[in-house]
Amino acid sequence: MGLEKFNLLFFGGAPSTPSKTFARSIPILLADEFFTLVPSKDLSLDLGSVRLASRHSQANCAFLLEYLQSKAREFSGGKELVAPISGIEQRHGSPYLHENQARVERAHRTVQAMARALLLTSGFGVDVWPLVVRHSVYILNRTFQKPLHKKSPYYRLYGRHQDLSHLRVFGCLAYAFVDPDNREHKFSDRARQLRYVGHSEVSSAYLLYDPDSGKIVKSGMVKFQEAVDKLGKVVTTWDPSVVAPLSTNFMVTALDGTYHDTLPSTFAPCTQLSSVRLLIILALNLALNVYHMDVETAFLNSVLEEDLYVRLPRGLEYQGRTCAKLLKAVYGLKQAGKEWFETSDAFIMAYDVRMRRNDVEPCLYYIRDSGITVIILAYVDDYIVATNSNSWYDNFVAAFNSKYACKDLGVLDLVMGIGVRWGPGMAYLSQSGYISQMIETYGLQDAKPASLPMSPGCSLAPSDGKDATIPFKGLLGQLQWVARCARPDIMAAVSALSRFCASYGPEHFVALKQVVRYLKGTVDHELVLRTTSSLPRGLGLASGALPLCIYTDADYAGCKTTRRSTYGIAVYLCGSLLIFSSIMQMCVSLSTTEAEIIAMSEGAREIKYIINVLTDLVDIYTPVQMYCDNQGAIHLASDYVNNNRSKHIEVRNMYIRELVKSKMVEAMYVASEDNTADIFTKPLPLPAFLIHRERLGIIKLQNSTSED
Structure with a gap:
């Protein structure tokens, strides 16, 4: 007969709950299988004996119950179980020696980590922590674990896997059916809006939490709405009026970093945004035409130097094998970018013997010969070509297309999300389309435009933490891109707010939205190069x-x-x-x-x-x-x-x-009032801001038709 060991430990340090539902609750964990709440510690022994009696009747083995003795009254004198059961032996742990209970202490840590994550993502307050901890234990008991030879505790106990199709996103909206007998009249709601918090152990009913009353409701007829984010908005990642075609992309994901550690280098040079403005300024002053070319599926055109094998997706076999040798640098490989840069670089340098690569900007190529000037800027699979010879450009595109499929997009009008409009001796850079999309994404269509990106004297202090329900980082990242591309007038505000990425609160998000409101009022402004x-x-x-x-x-x-x-x-x-x-x-x-x-x-x-x-x-x-x-x-x-x-x-x-x-x-x-760089150091009053903004080249143009 075998021996099964169970550890009993209290879930200490849990916050007190003002809710009547969980009043005077003390959590205990019976490792490795059970979690519940009891009103007092001494009752945990009775509950432990009942739980073990149930397990004892299911298995042909003896049980050893071990719990930590910490001079509590209910354990004083080595108190035994209230209802001793044949085949169950008790053992007391030494007081304050938590390392003797390392297994259950580690189980506590795992449960707390998952419970903390569920609290954060569900948006629940800390007062419902018992429900969160209970659901965490429920999930962990049905999760594969390495010490159990990749079996779940549930499987080791019952010898079968449990169907987990009933699980839902914790805290999601749940609409429980209301029986007709419990409705006030025929036009009463047929369902109640509650929150999903788990499952009943004695039936197939769902456990639903009513935030208004703080009570737990059991229901078997429930409709769930899981696609809801923390702000309460339905998550939509597609346009409902557009039917997307069915397509599949083959992408490689690394299982570990062992192979990549043996590679000599995976670095791929990439151009800077300032180089795009540099090429346009040079083209204007050297009287060059600027064209745009794009290479289709660029990475697939480069050949791997190493022998590399990939595991095929689960359920897919080729000639009876589940792995295949890669012939191309597919997307997802760390060396894919480097391989394509070397392939592209070799072709450009070999096309014309007069071609030179810039020593400082490796993505910049040029020809400065008598009668012909060519400047090429490569950005991954986008190529901006400025030249005074249209025939040279046509021949270059034809030669490139004969080896790698590419598109001639004509005169440059859109690159890296920056719209480019050409005029006599001038070029106008705009991001109106990107800004409009950003305003719509964050629901600021009806927001009042602001005259300044940041109010003068604005002083923000770091918050104690960061509110995960606020999309601060996402909006900040988009504003950083706008500022770096074609809107330097918001650079100071964006730079100041970037310092709070790890400590932001509602006041920081309000300041961030002011930048968006400023862009909303100046969406038709463009950066002029001349x-x-x-x-x-x-x-x-x-x-x-x-x-x-x-x-x-x-x-x-x-x-x-x-x-x-x-x-x-x-x-x-x-x-x-x-x-x-x-x-x-x-x-x-x-x-x-x-x-x-x-x-x-x-x-x-x-x-x-x-x-x-x-x-x-x-x-x-x-x-x-x-x-x-x-x-x-x-x-x-x-x-x-x-x-x-x-x-x-x-x-x-x-x-x-x-x-x-x-x-x-x-x-x-x-003089300070004539120093344009002052706009990048601090929020300026409106008169000074408007003067320096115009000196930067940010101008509202009449009949603007910029594309983005």
């Missing part, structure tokens, strides 16, 4: 070199929590905004001069990057003019100053001094 000839008089250069300038600014100790400063950068090429940023500094500055010199050094890095990219393409007028509104920072950047107020500044923050001494950059003073 040629040097379209600049106001005095800003163009007759030497043929393209003008490059930069504005830097810093908001000293602007963060009320960390007291760090926020710096802003605005880089202009040919009068068009090329690079912009709003970033909190890594350290606390001790003076406005230190904050400004850090901003200037960060701006110097951007200048050096642009010059390195354009070295073989065009000439840049030097020294590049860097505008700053702090005389102390300009003096510190231009001379080798070393005094008590500056000797502590890090060497990396003096990078600007090197570029100034080499005549690559010239530090110049600009």
